[in-house]
């Protein structure tokens with residue numbers, strides 16, 4: 001599990017150590033971690049440090065100090081290093097060390113920005129030490145010219161290795177917002193704790209691979225602001241039957257999805273739920289869709305009944321409902337049933353405040369915009385995309401439900417504020433049908449969840465939503481293998497990931 005903290009919280013945690021005069025030690029630990037990660041990144045690109053060229057973009061603060069010290073270590077191993085100082089001031093001791101190791105410096109100005117950007121592009125590696133947790137707003141002035149040149153070279157696959165020091169400069173450490181321009185990285189080496197801003201929104205997209213360097217802040221950090229599940233966290237969260245189980249005790253999932261217009265959504269939600277593993281699946285919906293489901297998934301039990309007619313442990317409602325009034329009514333009934341329920345797609349439009357955390361709304365940014373506007377919040381879709389954490393939390397607080405906001409990084413917010421962000425998915429999964437499979441997976445996790453009330457963590461349903469997003473993202477990435485992916489074909493991938501997690505679940509049958 002990755003535990004993330006806001007930049008503000010990390011600075012607060014550093015304060016007692018700085019007051020005790022240990023700032024220099026912290027910086028050396030940070031700089032060593034940055035150096036080692038940059039060296040590994042170069043090795044991965046088959047570039048020897050000796051004879052390589054490394055450019056540091058160094059701002060006026062401690063972030064620049066870290067990067068200069070790290071570059072000095074690379075210089076000691078034979079790299080040709082240049083520091084581009086983005087401000088007339090730079091960390092004095094770090095700059096002196098850098099120069100002592102033979103590093104060259106130049107001060108970036110408006111008039112040399114274009115030529116400097118061209119030179120930076122020719123380096124083997126760039127250490128981004130412009131702004132860290134002390135930054136506010138996007139990159140401005142001549143450094144923005146360099147950042148834009150690097151960002152567009154990256155899109156063409158021609159950029160040097162960019163290693164962000166603590167966070168990509170221009171990213172807000174607390175939220176992941178980027179107001180204007182940031183410098184996208186291949187690798188972000190972050191210090192003390194992962195910052196929330198690296199896990200969601202544009203900050204997550206800019207961060208690349210995240211390495212966290214322990215600089216001894218652990219005892220001072222307190223409660224995390226956000227979490228990210230990793231593969232090993234799935235053991236214990238996914239449904240593993242015990243020898244004494246039967247189909248009803250394992251958990252029955254009800255699905256009211258699809259319509260005559262969109263039957264595929266019902267097929268995909270049903271298929272994904274069955275692949276995740278339930279004791280029984282009951283489908284409610286139009287007879288024509290039920291027939292298709294019975295052909296594709298004969299194990300599903302289909303009926304045209306109502307939510308109140310069937311006994312289930314959780315519901316999935318909304319995928320592919322379109323404007324089918326019967327399905328939308330079932331979605332409202334599922335929300336009111338008191339049972340855990342995944343409310344997706346068209347049914348998100350039927351949401352009103354007063355829900356409970358076991359209701360999980362799964363909007364994308366467009367659907368969340370409509371939901372928040374229906375609750376009187378004046379918000380546009382780009383604002384939600386710029387700051388998904390803020391708006392997922394807001395929607396959860398306003399509705400009382402858990403909110404799973406789908407996107408490049410998928411964010412799950414509990415109404416009590418707990419937050420998870422998962423980024424396993426490949427962009428190839430941004431395709432029709434992805435949401436339907438995700439809701440099927442999540443429905444199965446809800447129906448089979450047997451965590452005793454007193455063992456649930458705060459934000460339990462956000463945790464389950466994150467587990468579903470993780471499983472969905474990994475299944476999609478495996479199936480895509482770097483190319484297009486059809487959500488309807490994820491079943492075998494989901495099954496094998498659940499089996500892997502089951503093997504790691506203690507005390508369960510293998």
Ligand SMILES: NC(=O)C1=CN([C@@H]2O[C@H](COP(=O)(O)OP(=O)(O)OC[C@H]3O[C@@H](n4cnc5c(N)ncnc54)[C@H](O)[C@@H]3O)[C@@H](O)[C@H]2O)[C@@H](O)CC1
Nearest residue numbers: 014026027030061062063131132133134135136137138166
């Ligand atoms: N405080 C500590 O104990 C440690 C801090 N460390 C590093 O120190 C960083 C924080 O250092 P600082 O507090 O010096 O802050 P930064 O280095 O992030 O920023 C410094 C200065 O940049 C200027 N600035 C802010 N926004 C700007 C913008 N948009 N454009 C141009 N200039 C802008 C401000 O004048 C600010 O003082 C961390 O991110 C981390 O890299 C590490 O060395 C580990 C230890």
Ligand SMILES: [K+]
Nearest residue numbers: 128131167169
């Ligand atoms: K930085």
